[in-house]
Amino acid sequence: MSKIGEDTGAKSKARTFETEVGGGGELHQIAGKKDETLTTQQGVPIADDQNSLKLGERGPTLLEDFHFREKIFHFDHERIPERVVHARGFGAHGTFTLHESLSEFTTAKILTEVGEQTPMFVRFSTVAGNKGSFDLARDVRGFAVKFYTKEGNWDIVGNNIPVFFIQDAIKFPDLIHAAKQEPDRGFPQAQTAHDNFWDFISLTPESMHMIMWVMSDRAIPRSFRFMEGFGVHSFRLIDAQGKGSFVKFHFKPRQGLQSVLWNEAVKINGADPDYHRRDLWDAIDLGSPPEWDLGVQIFDDDFAERFEFDVLDATKIIPEEQVPVRRIGTFVLDAHVENFFAETEQVAFCTQNVVPGIGFSNDPLLQGRNFSYLDTQLKRLGSPNFTHIPINAPKGCPVHNFQQDGHMAMRNPKGRVNYEPNSWGGPRENPDAGYRHLAAQESGTKQQTRSPSFADHYSQARQFFISQTPIEQKHIGDALVFELSKCERPDIRARMVGHLRNIDESLAKAVAGGLGLPALPDAAPAAVAPRADLPPSDALSIVKNGPESFAGRKIGILVSDDAPAELVKALVKEIKAVGAVYEIVAPHVAGAKLDDGSMVEGKQKIDGGPSVLYDAVALILSPDGAAQLAQDKTAKDFVSDAYAHCKFIAYVDDALPLIDRAGIAEPDMDEGMVRLEKASDVPPFLTMCAQLRLWEREFKVDLDAA
Ligand code: HDD
Numbered sequence: 001m002s003k004i005g006e007d008t009g010a011k012s013k014a015r016t017f018e019t020e021v022g023g024g025g026e027l028h029q030i031a032g033k034k035d036e037t038l039t040t041q042q043g044v045p046i047a048d049d050q051n052s053l054k055l056g057e058r059g060p061t062l063l064e065d066f067h068f069r070e071k072i073f074h075f076d077h078e079r080i081p082e083r084v085v086h087a088r089g090f091g092a093h094g095t096f097t098l099h100e101s102l103s104e105f106t107t108a109k110i111l112t113e114v115g116e117q118t119p120m121f122v123r124f125s126t127v128a129g130n131k132g133s134f135d136l137a138r139d140v141r142g143f144a145v146k147f148y149t150k151e152g153n154w155d156i157v158g159n160n161i162p163v164f165f166i167q168d169a170i171k172f173p174d175l176i177h178a179a180k181q182e183p184d185r186g187f188p189q190a191q192t193a194h195d196n197f198w199d200f201i202s203l204t205p206e207s208m209h210m211i212m213w214v215m216s217d218r219a220i221p222r223s224f225r226f227m228e229g230f231g232v233h234s235f236r237l238i239d240a241q242g243k244g245s246f247v248k249f250h251f252k253p254r255q256g257l258q259s260v261l262w263n264e265a266v267k268i269n270g271a272d273p274d275y276h277r278r279d280l281w282d283a284i285d286l287g288s289p290p291e292w293d294l295g296v297q298i299f300d301d302d303f304a305e306r307f308e309f310d311v312l313d314a315t316k317i318i319p320e321e322q323v324p325v326r327r328i329g330t331f332v333l334d335a336h337v338e339n340f341f342a343e344t345e346q347v348a349f350c351t352q353n354v355v356p357g358i359g360f361s362n363d364p365l366l367q368g369r370n371f372s373y374l375d376t377q378l379k380r381l382g383s384p385n386f387t388h389i390p391i392n393a394p395k396g397c398p399v400h401n402f403q404q405d406g407h408m409a410m411r412n413p414k415g416r417v418n419y420e421p422n423s424w425g426g427p428r429e430n431p432d433a434g435y436r437h438l439a440a441q442e443s444g445t446k447q448q449t450r451s452p453s454f455a456d457h458y459s460q461a462r463q464f465f466i467s468q469t470p471i472e473q474k475h476i477g478d479a480l481v482f483e484l485s486k487c488e489r490p491d492i493r494a495r496m497v498g499h500l501r502n503i504d505e506s507l508a509k510a511v512a513g514g515l516g517l518p519a520l521p522d523a524a525p526a527a528v529a530p531r532a533d534l535p536p537s538d539a540l541s542i543v544k545n546g547p548e549s550f551a552g553r554k555i556g557i558l559v560s561d562d563a564p565a566e567l568v569k570a571l572v573k574e575i576k577a578v579g580a581v582y583e584i585v586a587p588h589v590a591g592a593k594l595d596d597g598s599m600v601e602g603k604q605k606i607d608g609g610p611s612v613l614y615d616a617v618a619l620i621l622s623p624d625g626a627a628q629l630a631q632d633k634t635a636k637d638f639v640s641d642a643y644a645h646c647k648f649i650a651y652v653d654d655a656l657p658l659i660d661r662a663g664i665a666e667p668d669m670d671e672g673m674v675r676l677e678k679a680s681d682v683p684p685f686l687t688m689c690a691q692l693r694l695w696e697r698e699f700k701v702d703l704d705a706a
Helices: 024-032 066-076 169-179 195-202 205-214 262-271 275-285 301-306 340-345 364-381 384-388 459-466 470-485 490-500 505-515 565-577 623-629 633-644 653-661 679-689 696-701
Strands: 002-007 015-019 089-098 117-126 141-149 152-159 235-238 244-253 291-299 326-335 358-360 554-559 581-586 591-593 599-601 616-620 649-651 673-675
Touching: 089 141, 089 275, 089 340, 117 326, 152 244, 169 195, 169 364, 195 490, 205 459, 244 301, 262 275, 262 470, 262 633, 275 326, 358 364, 364 384, 470 490, 470 505, 470 696, 490 505, 554 565, 554 633, 565 581, 565 616, 565 679, 581 591, 581 599, 616 633, 616 653, 623 653, 633 649, 633 653, 633 696, 649 653, 649 679, 673 679
Parallel strands: 554 581, 554 616, 616 649, 649 673
Antiparallel strands: 002 015, 089 117, 089 326, 117 141, 141 152, 235 244, 235 358, 244 291, 291 326, 591 599
């Protein structure tokens, strides 16, 4: 049995896993303690860990040196296969609290016992990139959640996008092969901007709705903290009488939604490839842990019958206007892992992990996933006993069964009996509390087919597009042009534009224009004529679902020696007051000496702290400081990038020479450029920052917007 221990302390905010099996608990403690004697894996004290055993001072190393051999042997076997998809990920521990009971629909205790607190683990990830790739790839983000409930582990293995590329799991290997590096050359890494991906997509019309989401700013989130999560499929809730309802699961970030611009993403990947993981780590460390509401869309068979699309089709959403999302609980991610490998790397999510009261629909993608996840853990973790690893072991309930042996078995049944039924005693099945599958009536012809009810591939893609604000629509067009411009084959580009014509004619024209196509290709043949009557849905836009304040965001304050202390201090005070954070960026990492003689400590030297790392910036400089920085390319980039990325910029008059040298002339000084003269100018600036961007500016600074 394993249990979650107490937080180890305020600073590290890590959650300790203790385990009663195999002495693992002790192993964890050893790493943290000072002055303990170093031992071998066998517990033998080590006298010399600097030199291997040799014959004479300069002689050959001896095979007899068991410590040396054990150390190297273990090192040689440290790596396990990375996940075949979602290899790069980052996890944290948290707690889920239920606010509203769903007892009318399900027997699952986690969804019926109001106030119940359930420990949980979440792993965020990118899909296509290898483990060592960068965080800000344009990609879907995995949003995998493991609840350690009192009735066993429940996993929602979701994404930050509510639909998927394909409808049937049999196409998953093709999709992933096409998305990952091309097999002959082994590149490009962590990006879909290449021929194979767009070739497959352009030949797979069912992917068009997903493509709209992936080309939107959803695929370049500012932080894990500002993303929604979705269970994607229709699942089942099962009540005490065995009656089933359909349900879709949503995670809504209380921090609001936010993404970056593509040009920022490209630069962040260079400046800080770990941008997302560092952000989550820091938020937990600084005591502002992110929170999400768990929402459900519950509907019955009648609704499923009436709905325009098939609720078993994972390329479709159910608009929130049609079935509102009920927020029934909240989770907070407030603790780091103690060891990345032991927890984030070894955590094994499986869609098949459900608890009594929760079941599966017939979605063919989900059905296939239920096989794939269990299977892949064996490859990755090397043993059917991966459930014995503390991060995967249930925590809120006992585990009793007669499964035994296998590699690395930590939890074999004790005593004589290892079968059921038996006359010795031991665990028995429990018809009352045990898991019951939904008793659904099914019949039909055995056949390999795609239901005609899955055939409309364009209508919801269009609905997504028309639900976006103009700037978001522009970004979708820009992303498509960028991605397709990396395709070498013109026929693939043209085929994609043919699909876009079924989604939105203005988008098709913009992309064709951006690619310089000689003519607008014919619209792709559509199995079902695209509908133009689906209304826009505000829930689909990021901009319409932004934050209410600047809380949780970060300002970069560029300071120089002799900068006005009054303003730096006022900024710092107000940033803290609104729940935001800041970094001081200075010509030297040591910081700067302000005009009142006080020192302000630097977090970044200007070369290491480009403005892409911040949500807004402030330029608090002295005349000499501004004159010096105006000669510095990186400082000029700091300002011109912040401007081009539509950020709010606070400045003192003395910073104007730098602003000027950054190419921002008087007519460009829009309302997003805020002059700070005195401390009382600071609060209005931070209020304005809550809008995150002055989007109108993009139409002035981007040639493509013309
Ligand atoms: Fe998957 C990993 C999400 C379709 C097969 N998937 C994986 C992870 C997430 C998702 C978040 C990472 C879990 C972690 O952090 O360890 N996958 C999805 C979603 C899908 C989806 C939301 C569609 C709705 N996946 C999907 C299909 C298949 C797989 C159709 C295969 C038939 N997915 C896998 C896998 C992975 C995986 C190969 C790799 C590592 C792992 O499972 O544990 O089995």
